[in-house]
Amino acid sequence: MIRAVLFDMDGTLIDTEKYLTRFWRQAAREHGVEMTVEDSCMLRSFASRYASRWFAERFGEEADYWGIxxxxxxxMSRHLKEHGVEKKPFVDETLKALKEAGYLLAVVTATDEERTRQYLTETGIIEWFDRLVCATMVERGKPYPDVYEYACRQVGCKPQECLAVEDAPNGLRSALGAGCNVVMVPDLTGAGEELEEKIDGELKNLRDLPGFLERMA
Incomplete structure (x- = not known):
């Protein structure tokens, strides 16, 4: 029985992934590194200490990951300050429906706590959540399972009692590694053949989530 729903933030609740990938490429170009869209997508939900290793392998040790x-x-901060943070479609009605159905709700994100609170407050949805869990609170961030294992403890549920909602492969790997049930709502890319066989489902948008949970029950 699912008791808690654990949401990724960027690309799942708020529409920021398109800017993250855009500005990764712009910043890299300014530093003389040419990143493809696929390269920038690889960095989604990727904790920086592990992303830096991937970056060095991909572009060479001389590439200044931390400067980029x-x-x-x-x-990213300048853009969001000028234009605001956008919510993904159907966020408000989905969170309302899940809360009314009695589910515990948490955010599980690679973003630090200060920016997580800022984004969720600006979009007016922070009050829906019982817990905010950030990768900075654990030893290893996504794609490792630590952050989801910690989130399960924070909401007081076993992993099999939790459904993780993710938009990117690194997040899927993290939630699967923790033993959670996992559903994907794709943003920029799909799960990929390897992960498609391991997750519980893929939804077109968040509006389908309450019905998906009913079917799971």
Whole structure:
């Protein structure tokens, strides 16, 4: 029986992944590194300490991952300050329906706590959540299972009593590794053949989530 729903944030609740990938490429270009869209997508929900290793393997040790990351954050912050944070479709009605149905709700994100609170407050949805869990609170971030294992403990549920809602492969791997039930709502890319066989389902949008949970029950 599912008691808690654990949501990824970027690309799942808020529509920021398209900007993250855009500004990764822009910041990299400013530093003389040419990233493809596929490269930038690889960094979604990827904890920085592990992303830096991947970056060095992909672009060479001389590529300044930390400098590029800092510049990407500057570009991203400027854009969101000017244009605001957008919610993904059907967020409000989905959270309302799940809360009324009695589910515990949590955010499980690779974003730090300060920005997580900022984004959720700006979009007006922070009050729906019983817990906010950030990768900075654990030893290893996504794609490792630590953050979801910690989230399960925070909501007081066993992993098999939790459904993780993710939009990117690194998040799927993290939730699966923790033993959670997992559903994907794709944003920029799908799960990929390997992960499609392991997750519990793929939804077109968040509006389908309450019905999916009913079918699971």
């Amino acid at each position: 990351r800092k510049r990407r954050k500057e570009l």
